[in-house]
Amino acid sequence: MKIGVIADDFTGATDIAGFLVAGGLTTTQMIGVPDADAQVDAEAVVISLKSRSNPAAEAVADSLAALDWLRARGCAQIYQKYCSTFDSTAAGNIGPVADALMAALGTDITVICPALPVNGRSVYLGHLFVGQDLLQDSGMRDHPITPMRDSSLIRLMEGQAQGRCGLVDAATVDQGPQAVRDRIAALRTDGVRYVVLDAISDAHLATLGQAVADMALVTGGSGLGYGIARAVSGGADAQAQDAGAPLAGPAVVISGSCSVMTNRQVAAYREQAPTLDVDVNRCLADADAYGAKLAEWVLAQPQGRAPMITATADPARLREIQGQHGAAASEAVERTFAAAAARLAEGGITRFIVAGGETSGSVTQALKVTGFAIGPQIAPGVPWVRAVDKPLSLALKSGNFGAETFFTDAQEVRA
Numbered sequence: 001m002k003i004g005v006i007a008d009d010f011t012g013a014t015d016i017a018g019f020l021v022a023g024g025l026t027t028t029q030m031i032g033v034p035d036a037d038a039q040v041d042a043e044a045v046v047i048s049l050k051s052r053s054n055p056a057a058e059a060v061a062d063s064l065a066a067l068d069w070l071r072a073r074g075c076a077q078i079y080q081k082y083c084s085t086f087d088s089t090a091a092g093n094i095g096p097v098a099d100a101l102m103a104a105l106g107t108d109i110t111v112i113c114p115a116l117p118v119n120g121r122s123v124y125l126g127h128l129f130v131g132q133d134l135l136q137d138s139g140m141r142d143h144p145i146t147p148m149r150d151s152s153l154i155r156l157m158e159g160q161a162q163g164r165c166g167l168v169d170a171a172t173v174d175q176g177p178q179a180v181r182d183r184i185a186a187l188r189t190d191g192v193r194y195v196v197l198d199a200i201s202d203a204h205l206a207t208l209g210q211a212v213a214d215m216a217l218v219t220g221g222s223g224l225g226y227g228i229a230r231a232v233s234g235g236a237d238a239q240a241q242d243a244g245a246p247l248a249g250p251a252v253v254i255s256g257s258c259s260v261m262t263n264r265q266v267a268a269y270r271e272q273a274p275t276l277d278v279d280v281n282r283c284l285a286d287a288d289a290y291g292a293k294l295a296e297w298v299l300a301q302p303q304g305r306a307p308m309i310t311a312t313a314d315p316a317r318l319r320e321i322q323g324q325h326g327a328a329a330s331e332a333v334e335r336t337f338a339a340a341a342a343r344l345a346e347g348g349i350t351r352f353i354v355a356g357g358e359t360s361g362s363v364t365q366a367l368k369v370t371g372f373a374i375g376p377q378i379a380p381g382v383p384w385v386r387a388v389d390k391p392l393s394l395a396l397k398s399g400n401f402g403a404e405t406f407f408t409d410a411q412e413v414r415a
């Protein structure tokens with residue numbers, strides 16, 4: 001196996017899996033750490049964890065278990081996948097996980113590269129931008145679980161991890177892969193452990209992919225994954241994606257993301273399809289019973305556009321809810337969607353279109369899927385995926401990905 005990815009959430013995992021396929025590597029996505037005897041025949045394996053917002057010790061333990069599984073299969077490179085907006089808790093999970101993976105792999109240097117220019121995430125002089133805004137001025141300021149209020153990757157990393165962080169700037173990346181390798185080597189000699197990589201274009205990602213393809217451990221978003229896949233596959237054409245193509249059959253939209261883009265997507269879609277707004281108080285009162293009620297409503301809707309159940313809230317509404325109930329509200333919403341999803345699968349829904357990383361994790365776990373074949377991309381970073389062991393197709397949309405028409409776009413991709 002050429003690349004083993006340890007992804008800290010489910011949308012992030014499908015995101016990088018889609019880009020590895022597009023970069024020419026056969027790829028399988030696994031849900032959680034597979035059993036010791038699980039057989040996978042692919043050049044890249046992506047293990048989906050739900051560790052982004054867990055206490056750091058749990059995130060470390062889950063990531064090390066994933067590492068053991070991948071190393072037992074002779075994986076040449078380990079890829080720690082986190083969000084292109086560097087989502088992490090105040091105490092930080094990205095740093096502690098990177099440190100634990102470095103120790104286990106016996107390496108003293110890694111790279112930090114969340115950039116994904118095709119979706120507006122660029123890194124310049126070590127600062128992360130979302131579109132034209134610094135991360136700290138973007139909608140990520142108001143994320144329900146991991147609000148991001150600093151844009152300096154160097155400061156964020158040094159705050160979370162065990163050593164010094166350096167930079168390969170865009171001017172160096174422009175000089176090509178060898179210049180990048182030389183700069184990383186010089187920083188290492190100076191005792192730097194983590195090297196932020198500037199990238200503001202796909203050309204930068206291609207250079208960086210070539211430069212770091214031989215490192216034991218790399219960390220980043222899906223953009224660097226694409227660059228590495230292109231480098232190690234020799235730029236082969238993307239594999240056929242038939243195994244992951246969406247099934248036919250009834251669909252549902254489940255939206256639990258409160259991102260700026262998801263708010264727009266939900267507003268657009270509610271004009272076109274039956275929509276039910278989730279009542280957070282009822283989630284808190286009895287998530288299982290309320291989830292079953294939501295599923296009943298979905299199953300009672302006429303054929304046509306997929307019905308939508310949504311908890312998506314704008315920042316003002318979210319502040320109000322969190323002021324009243326704290327973090328319990330988000331967990332209750334996730335449990336409600338999980339209960340609804342299990343009931344919907346029993347009721348014959350075959351296609352689940354889910355918005356939100358944590359939300360996608362809860363829904364996928366409730367559907368008890370063990371792995372996915374990767375299908376065609378609906379939008380950059382959001383492929384359809386098909387369960388390997390059940391007749392279910394899922395589109396797991398990262399909070400801020402996709403066009404305003406994403407929910408209809410997904411339904412228009414044909415099997």
Ligand SMILES: Nc1ncnc2c1ncn2[C@@H]1O[C@H](COP(=O)(O)OP(=O)(O)O)[C@@H](O)[C@H]1O
Nearest residue numbers: 144256257311313330333334356357358359399
């Ligand atoms: N109305 C709401 N009130 C409180 N929490 C909510 C509400 N709607 C969604 N959430 C929670 O917000 C979190 C959104 O995170 P996530 O699903 O990862 O979305 P994103 O991909 O945008 O980060 C989830 O835990 C979800 O349950």
Ligand SMILES: O=C(O)[C@@H](O)C(=O)COP(=O)(O)O
Nearest residue numbers: 011012015083084357398399
């Ligand atoms: O890198 C990204 O932006 C995504 O792959 C990702 O991790 C998204 O997380 P959510 O926005 O929480 O869905």
